[in-house]
Amino acid sequence: MIDVLAPKPLAKAIGARCETQRHLDCLNRQIAARAGRQAITVKVRSRARRRSGPRLYHQELVDRLAFERWGELDTLASRLAVQEQIIDALEHCGDAPVSPGAR
Template identity: 40%
Template sequence: MTAPGMVARRLAYLEAACRETRGQLVRIERLIQCRAERITVTAKLRARRSRRRGPRGAPADERLLREHVDRLIFERRDEIAALAQKPARQEHGIAAPGDRKQPVVSQFEHRVLLTCTAIAWTKG
Protein backbone atom coordinates (compact mmCIF):
# COMPACT_ATOMS: atom_id res chain seq x y z
CA MET A 1 0.00 0.00 0.00
CA THR A 2 1.35 3.42 -0.86
CA ALA A 3 1.23 6.38 1.43
CA PRO A 4 -1.08 9.27 0.44
CA GLY A 5 1.89 11.64 0.48
CA MET A 6 3.72 9.53 -2.08
CA VAL A 7 0.67 9.48 -4.34
CA ALA A 8 0.33 13.26 -4.11
CA ARG A 9 4.03 13.73 -4.91
CA ARG A 10 3.77 11.35 -7.85
CA LEU A 11 0.71 13.20 -9.19
CA ALA A 12 2.45 16.55 -8.81
CA TYR A 13 5.47 15.16 -10.66
CA LEU A 14 3.29 13.81 -13.49
CA GLU A 15 1.38 17.10 -13.79
CA ALA A 16 4.64 19.09 -13.93
CA ALA A 17 6.03 16.74 -16.57
CA CYS A 18 2.83 17.08 -18.61
CA ARG A 19 2.99 20.90 -18.42
CA GLU A 20 6.65 20.82 -19.45
CA THR A 21 5.93 18.56 -22.43
CA ARG A 22 3.07 20.78 -23.59
CA GLY A 23 5.37 23.79 -23.20
CA GLN A 24 7.96 22.09 -25.39
CA LEU A 25 5.33 21.46 -28.05
CA VAL A 26 4.27 25.12 -27.93
CA ARG A 27 7.91 26.23 -28.26
CA ILE A 28 8.45 23.92 -31.22
CA GLU A 29 5.28 25.26 -32.86
CA ARG A 30 6.49 28.84 -32.41
CA LEU A 31 9.96 27.97 -33.71
CA ILE A 32 8.54 26.29 -36.79
CA GLN A 33 6.15 29.19 -37.47
CA CYS A 34 8.89 31.83 -37.11
CA ARG A 35 11.35 29.82 -39.22
CA ALA A 36 8.74 29.31 -41.94
CA GLU A 37 8.00 33.05 -41.97
CA ARG A 38 11.71 33.86 -42.33
CA ILE A 39 12.10 31.32 -45.13
CA THR A 40 9.02 32.71 -46.90
CA VAL A 41 10.27 36.30 -46.69
CA THR A 42 13.70 35.27 -47.95
CA ALA A 43 12.18 33.31 -50.83
CA LYS A 44 9.98 36.27 -51.79
CA LEU A 45 12.98 38.62 -51.76
CA ARG A 46 15.01 36.26 -53.94
CA ALA A 47 12.11 35.91 -56.36
CA ARG A 48 11.75 39.68 -56.53
CA ARG A 49 15.48 40.13 -57.23
CA SER A 50 15.45 37.59 -60.03
CA ARG A 51 12.39 39.30 -61.59
CA ARG A 52 10.62 35.98 -61.79
CA ARG A 53 6.92 36.50 -62.27
CA GLY A 54 4.66 34.31 -60.24
CA PRO A 55 1.44 34.48 -58.32
CA ARG A 56 1.31 37.57 -56.16
CA GLY A 57 -0.76 38.54 -53.20
CA ALA A 58 -1.83 37.16 -49.89
CA PRO A 59 -3.19 33.75 -51.05
CA ALA A 60 0.12 32.89 -52.72
CA ASP A 61 2.04 34.06 -49.66
CA GLU A 62 -0.15 32.02 -47.33
CA ARG A 63 0.24 28.95 -49.54
CA LEU A 64 4.03 29.38 -49.59
CA LEU A 65 4.10 29.82 -45.81
CA ARG A 66 1.91 26.74 -45.34
CA GLU A 67 4.28 24.71 -47.57
CA HIS A 68 7.27 25.81 -45.51
CA VAL A 69 5.50 24.99 -42.23
CA ASP A 70 4.56 21.54 -43.55
CA ARG A 71 8.13 20.90 -44.70
CA LEU A 72 9.60 21.96 -41.35
CA ILE A 73 7.06 19.81 -39.48
CA PHE A 74 7.99 16.87 -41.70
CA GLU A 75 11.70 17.39 -41.01
CA ARG A 76 11.08 17.26 -37.24
CA ARG A 77 8.27 14.68 -37.41
CA ASP A 78 9.96 12.05 -35.23
CA GLU A 79 10.68 14.48 -32.40
CA ILE A 80 7.24 16.09 -32.63
CA ALA A 81 5.40 12.76 -32.82
CA ALA A 82 7.21 11.48 -29.74
CA LEU A 83 6.46 14.69 -27.85
CA ALA A 84 2.84 14.75 -29.04
CA GLN A 85 2.20 11.28 -27.64
CA LYS A 86 3.75 11.99 -24.24
CA PRO A 87 1.02 14.30 -22.86
CA ALA A 88 -1.65 11.74 -23.72
CA ARG A 89 0.18 9.05 -21.76
CA GLN A 90 0.91 11.46 -18.91
CA GLU A 91 -2.71 12.63 -18.68
CA HIS A 92 -3.84 9.02 -18.74
CA GLY A 93 -1.54 8.33 -15.78
CA ILE A 94 -2.78 11.42 -13.92
CA ALA A 95 -6.46 10.56 -14.31
CA ALA A 96 -8.04 8.59 -11.52
CA PRO A 97 -8.69 4.96 -12.47
CA GLY A 98 -12.46 5.59 -12.72
CA ASP A 99 -12.01 8.80 -14.74
CA ARG A 100 -9.83 7.41 -17.51
CA LYS A 101 -11.05 8.89 -20.75
CA GLN A 102 -9.59 9.84 -24.09
CA PRO A 103 -7.06 12.70 -23.65
CA VAL A 104 -7.55 16.02 -25.39
CA VAL A 105 -5.17 16.65 -28.29
CA SER A 106 -4.24 20.22 -29.22
CA GLN A 107 -4.78 21.52 -32.74
CA PHE A 108 -1.02 21.64 -33.35
CA GLU A 109 -0.57 18.03 -32.24
CA HIS A 110 -3.48 16.96 -34.43
CA ARG A 111 -2.11 18.88 -37.45
CA VAL A 112 1.39 17.42 -36.91
CA LEU A 113 0.08 13.88 -36.75
CA LEU A 114 -2.09 14.39 -39.84
CA THR A 115 0.76 16.03 -41.78
CA CYS A 116 3.25 13.33 -40.88
CA THR A 117 0.79 10.59 -41.74
CA ALA A 118 -0.19 12.20 -45.06
CA ILE A 119 3.41 12.83 -46.14
CA ALA A 120 4.54 9.36 -45.12
CA TRP A 121 1.57 7.85 -46.97
CA THR A 122 2.31 9.78 -50.20
CA LYS A 123 6.04 8.97 -50.06
CA GLY A 124 5.58 5.30 -49.19
Protein backbone atom coordinates (compact mmCIF):
# COMPACT_ATOMS: atom_id res chain seq x y z
CA MET A 1 0.00 0.00 0.00
CA ILE A 2 1.32 3.43 -0.89
CA ASP A 3 1.20 6.05 1.83
CA VAL A 4 0.15 9.28 0.08
CA LEU A 5 0.49 11.32 3.27
CA ALA A 6 4.21 10.56 3.75
CA PRO A 7 5.66 13.27 1.44
CA LYS A 8 3.52 16.05 2.96
CA PRO A 9 5.42 16.40 6.26
CA LEU A 10 8.73 16.35 4.37
CA ALA A 11 7.53 18.95 1.87
CA LYS A 12 6.19 21.09 4.71
CA ALA A 13 9.50 20.83 6.60
CA ILE A 14 11.48 21.73 3.48
CA GLY A 15 9.21 24.72 2.85
CA ALA A 16 9.64 25.90 6.45
CA ARG A 17 13.41 25.54 6.17
CA CYS A 18 13.45 27.56 2.94
CA GLU A 19 11.37 30.30 4.56
CA THR A 20 13.68 30.43 7.60
CA GLN A 21 16.76 30.52 5.35
CA ARG A 22 15.19 33.32 3.31
CA HIS A 23 14.50 35.30 6.50
CA LEU A 24 18.07 34.78 7.71
CA ASP A 25 19.48 35.87 4.34
CA CYS A 26 17.25 38.95 4.36
CA LEU A 27 18.45 39.87 7.85
CA ASN A 28 22.10 39.49 6.79
CA ARG A 29 21.50 41.67 3.71
CA GLN A 30 19.85 44.33 5.89
CA ILE A 31 22.83 44.34 8.24
CA ALA A 32 25.33 44.58 5.38
CA ALA A 33 23.39 47.37 3.68
CA ARG A 34 23.07 49.39 6.89
CA ALA A 35 26.78 48.95 7.60
CA GLY A 36 27.55 50.15 4.08
CA ARG A 37 25.42 53.25 4.52
CA GLN A 38 27.00 54.01 7.89
CA ALA A 39 30.51 53.51 6.49
CA ILE A 40 29.79 55.96 3.67
CA THR A 41 28.37 58.49 6.15
CA VAL A 42 31.45 58.23 8.36
CA LYS A 43 33.75 58.46 5.32
CA VAL A 44 32.05 61.64 4.13
CA ARG A 45 32.12 63.25 7.58
CA SER A 46 35.77 62.52 8.20
CA ARG A 47 37.55 62.99 4.89
CA ALA A 48 40.55 64.65 6.52
CA ARG A 49 40.94 62.05 9.25
CA ARG A 50 41.25 58.36 8.37
CA ARG A 51 40.44 55.83 11.09
CA SER A 52 41.15 52.65 9.17
CA GLY A 53 40.74 51.22 5.71
CA PRO A 54 37.20 51.41 4.33
CA ARG A 55 36.82 47.61 4.11
CA LEU A 56 38.08 47.08 7.64
CA TYR A 57 35.74 49.72 9.02
CA HIS A 58 32.83 48.28 7.03
CA GLN A 59 33.47 44.84 8.56
CA GLU A 60 33.62 46.38 12.03
CA LEU A 61 30.20 47.94 11.41
CA VAL A 62 28.79 44.63 10.14
CA ASP A 63 30.09 42.88 13.26
CA ARG A 64 28.63 45.56 15.56
CA LEU A 65 25.24 45.49 13.86
CA ALA A 66 25.18 41.68 13.89
CA PHE A 67 25.99 41.79 17.61
CA GLU A 68 23.11 44.19 18.19
CA ARG A 69 20.73 41.74 16.50
CA TRP A 70 22.35 38.56 17.80
CA GLY A 71 19.14 37.40 19.46
CA GLU A 72 17.23 37.37 16.21
CA LEU A 73 20.15 35.85 14.31
CA ASP A 74 20.62 33.15 16.95
CA THR A 75 16.93 32.29 17.00
CA LEU A 76 16.85 31.89 13.22
CA ALA A 77 20.04 29.83 13.20
CA SER A 78 18.67 27.54 15.93
CA ARG A 79 15.36 27.18 14.11
CA LEU A 80 17.23 26.34 10.92
CA ALA A 81 19.30 23.66 12.70
CA VAL A 82 16.15 22.04 14.15
CA GLN A 83 14.48 22.09 10.75
CA GLU A 84 17.54 20.41 9.22
CA GLN A 85 17.30 17.66 11.84
CA ILE A 86 13.60 17.20 11.15
CA ILE A 87 14.21 16.96 7.41
CA ASP A 88 17.03 14.45 7.92
CA ALA A 89 14.77 12.35 10.17
CA LEU A 90 11.90 12.46 7.67
CA GLU A 91 14.20 11.53 4.79
CA HIS A 92 15.67 8.70 6.86
CA CYS A 93 12.18 7.39 7.71
CA GLY A 94 11.33 7.34 4.02
CA ASP A 95 14.39 5.16 3.31
CA ALA A 96 13.50 2.57 5.96
CA PRO A 97 12.35 -0.77 4.55
CA VAL A 98 8.75 -1.70 5.15
CA SER A 99 8.34 -4.84 7.25
CA PRO A 100 6.17 -7.58 5.71
CA GLY A 101 3.82 -7.56 8.73
CA ALA A 102 3.00 -3.86 8.24
CA ARG A 103 0.99 -4.43 5.08
